[in-house]
Amino acid sequence: MADFEQYPFGPGPQGALADAYAVRRDKDPLGTVRLPSGCTAYLTTTYEDTLAVLGDPRFGSDINRPGSPTMFSGFSLFNTPGMLATMDPPEHTRLRRLLSGVFTPRQVNAWRPRLRALTAELIDALPAEFDFVRDFAFPLPVQVICDVMGVPGIDTGRVRAWSDAMLSTSSLSEEEQLGAAMEFHAYIAELIAEHRDKPGDGLLATMIQARDGEDRLSEEELVTNTLILFLAGHETTGTALSRSLLRLLEPRTGYQRLVEEPGLIEGTVEELLRLELVGDSPFLRVARQDVELPSGTVREGEAVIPGVSSANVDPSAFPDPDTLRPERQTAHLSFGRGAHFCLGANLARMELQETLGVLTARQPNLRLAGRADDVPWTDGILTVRPAKLLVRKD
Ligand code: HEM
DSSP: OOOOEESOOOOOGGGOOOTHHHHHHHHOTTOEEEOTTSOEEEEOOSHHHHHHHHTOTTEEOOTTSTTOOOSSSSSOGGGOTTOGGGOOTTHHHHHHHHHHGGGSHHHHHHTHHHHHHHHHHHHHHSOSEEEHIIIIITHHHHHHHHHHHTOTTOOHHHHHHHHHHHHBSSSSOHHHHHHHHHHHHHHHHHHHHHHHHSOOSSHHHHHHHHHHHHOOSOHHHHHHHHHHHHHHHHHHHHHHHHHHHHHHHSSTHHHHHHHHOGGGHHHHHHHHHHHHOOSOOOOOEEESSOEEETTEEEOTTOEEEOOHHHHTTOTTTSSSTTSOOTTOOSOOOTTOOGGGOOTTHHHHHHHHHHHHHHHHHHOTTOEESSOGGGOOBOOSBSSOOBSOOEEEOO
16 A cells, blocks of 8 residues: 555556556555645545445545645646535535536437437538547537537637646646636636626526526636536547547447447447546545545545546456447446536437437448557547547548
8 A cells, every 4th residue: 555656647558548557456456646736545446446435425525625635736627616526515515406407317308309410410511531539529519518508609619729728637837727727717707797698598597597696606606617517518528429439430340330230329328438438537535534445444534536447447347348338237437426426427428329329320331541550649638539530431
């Protein structure tokens, strides 16, 4: 337990999960790491420990409490106060209740036909050869989150650039990240001001109403969480889509199977979420009292990183973990668990099901335009994905 390996580990070759996770899972499943802030934390690597941490309210997410261990020191998206993901009850419960009504399965299903039409329109308009990441995987979720928020015509290019900058872990300096965050923040504040004069009928209107009408959401919470919804609402889904298509096309048997058996889409998407949301988690939990986990004890005040990507390939929960098997029954942890379970999970699932469903139906011959080994990967960004993915339609 004495090693303090530096965290995050970074990805392995071609966006794979770093080998360190499997080594630790075998040798020291609840070992410690040194965080970028200089603090230390336990890192879970097994499914059992990760599930136990995520579902246990004795672990808090508010790392802005005085004296709390943090992942990053100074500015970081993941230290932002007033953000749902780093709040504890009762504030978390209040804000979560306000936002969750918009993301119910019923609400989300109501967007399905529109998404299907949008996807078909987008894919039909693209040339024979195109960059799936630039032209499809990111523009589509941006469009969807703008619809959800009820903000058509947002400057999507700038939203993308700010989001990338804020998620950077090493390629940009802290000042550059802070600069991007401040610009993004100012843009959202302006958007909210405009929306107050001319309210739409999306989530932003609901959030503003809650602030103005019943004073349940502070101004800062309003701006911060709007920003987070725009960012979380497209960055993760864009990453999942880009990685998923590459997995299906290399080898191409995965894609072909969906062309021939479209009924497998739901199970396939769950497997893609399990296998392709790979990376070092930026979220911390802090024990509010001593907690016994299956692999050891975490004392009050100590921090734990729920190692979700590692849990998702733990062979004791997922036999033959690297193989995509649509029929698996064990639930992956890519959307977390418990109180902080991803607010957008229904939406993200639906986006993946519809886009991959429409793609395989309309473009049964889609294939990589080059070699998978030549695909460039992002560098220094917490969400690890192809930087560019050239594909051919014909
Ligand atoms: C494939 C896509 C996605 C993945 C893998 C993902 C993953 C996650 C995970 C693991 C958490 C839990 C963090 C924690 O436990 O501390 C989370 C929380 C959250 N996600 Fe997602 N997410 C995705 C898409 C989305 C979308 C589309 C939205 C918004 C529309 C969204 C909004 C949020 C919010 C607001 C939270 C904080 C919830 C809370 O703390 O109560 N996510 N997400």
